[in-house]
Amino acid sequence: MNGLLNRLNVAAEYIRSKIGDKPDIGMVLGSGLGVLASQVSNPVVLEYSDIPEFPESTVQGHAGQLVFGKLGDKKILVMKGRFHYYEGYEMEKAAFGIWVMKLLGIENVIITNAAGGVNESFVQGCLMVITDHIGFLGPSPLRGPNLDVFGTRFPDMTEIYDKGLISLARECSGKLNINVYEGVYCFAQGPQYETPAEIRAIRILGADAVGMSTVPEAVAANHAGMKVLGISC
Numbered sequence: 001m002n003g004l005l006n007r008l009n010v011a012a013e014y015i016r017s018k019i020g021d022k023p024d025i026g027m028v029l030g031s032g033l034g035v036l037a038s039q040v041s042n043p044v045v046l047e048y049s050d051i052p053e054f055p056e057s058t059v060q061g062h063a064g065q066l067v068f069g070k071l072g073d074k075k076i077l078v079m080k081g082r083f084h085y086y087e088g089y090e091m092e093k094a095a096f097g098i099w100v101m102k103l104l105g106i107e108n109v110i111i112t113n114a115a116g117g118v119n120e121s122f123v124q125g126c127l128m129v130i131t132d133h134i135g136f137l138g139p140s141p142l143r144g145p146n147l148d149v150f151g152t153r154f155p156d157m158t159e160i161y162d163k164g165l166i167s168l169a170r171e172c173s174g175k176l177n178i179n180v181y182e183g184v185y186c187f188a189q190g191p192q193y194e195t196p197a198e199i200r201a202i203r204i205l206g207a208d209a210v211g212m213s214t215v216p217e218a219v220a221a222n223h224a225g226m227k228v229l230g231i232s233c
Contacts, residue, residue: 004092005147007053011096012103014052015077019044019068023077026101026226028217030113033233034080040069048081054100055093057081077101084212085138086190094213095141095220102150102224108165109221115211115232116193118203119183127180129169130161130230134186134207135215142223150224160222165229183208185232187215 029036037043048056048064057064067078079097083089101109117124146153166182173180186207188194194202194210202210209232221228 005149008096008099008103011051011053012100015046015066015100016104018046019077021068021075022105023068023101024074024106024108025071025076026079026098026104026106026109027076028079028082028097028109028111028214030082030211030213030233032114033112034063037063037065037067037078037080040067040071040076040078043067043069055083055089055096057083058087077104077106082213082217084190085216086212091139091141091143091216094216098217098220098226099147099150099224102221102226106226108227108229109217110229110231111214111217111221112231112233113185113211113214115185115209116199117208118186118199118210119181119208122181122183122208123179125233127173127178128185128209128232129166129180129182130185130214130218130232131166131182132161132184133215133218133230134184134202134205135219138187138189138215141216141220147223150220152223155223157219157222160218160228161230162227165227169229169231181208183232185214185230186210188212 046066048054063080065080083093184207186202190212218228
């Protein structure tokens with residue numbers, strides 16, 4: 001586990017040397033959502049392949065870039081592409097970018113994804129603010145020796161998605177006249193989509209959307225004491 005921490009520190013130091021400033025917010029952009037990174041002003045763009053020890057995204061639609069700059073009045077560090085368990089990565093790689101953000105001093109993170117709708121009252125293409133998740137269908141990114149520098153061995157997961165950030169998202173969506181749902185996200189290992197029977201089971205469990213990401217990152221962020229806002233499209 002010291003090896004993992006060393007790799008995280010190497011990646012964080014390289015990024016710090018290139019951006020020269022502390023980001024206010026971290027963001028992970030899911031499939032098809034990378035266009036938001038083009039709205040970052042005065043961007044510093046780092047290819048994942050150029051960052052020492054950083055994994056590389058192999059999925060179409062994930063550019064594999066880290067973008068630093070300003071969005072509104074906030075300094076933001078954007079992961080334009082993420083790492084999935086189904087790509088063959090261990091869960092520690094799925095959480096790698098989040099841990100690096102923590103080492104860079106980021107305390108607030110927005111995690112987005114493109115998901116399948118389970119709640120039949122939802123409209124295609126809508127946004128869902130994640131209030132909770134179901135993640136026991138896959139392994140945990142915290143498996144193995146604990147990274148004490150980030151958090152405790154048995155972290156509480158009662159409030160992974162910060163109520164204050166959820167309230168802020170609700171307030172902002174109202175001001176922008178955007179209809180936003182709230183609901184529970186379920187993690188599936190993938191890469192295959194779910195069968196009709198699996199969808200019925202997931203619905204019975206209480207999920208409103210299902211996807212192949214986000215939960216490992218949210219668990220790692222919560223373990224590290226970061227505030228998380230999750231949004232599914």
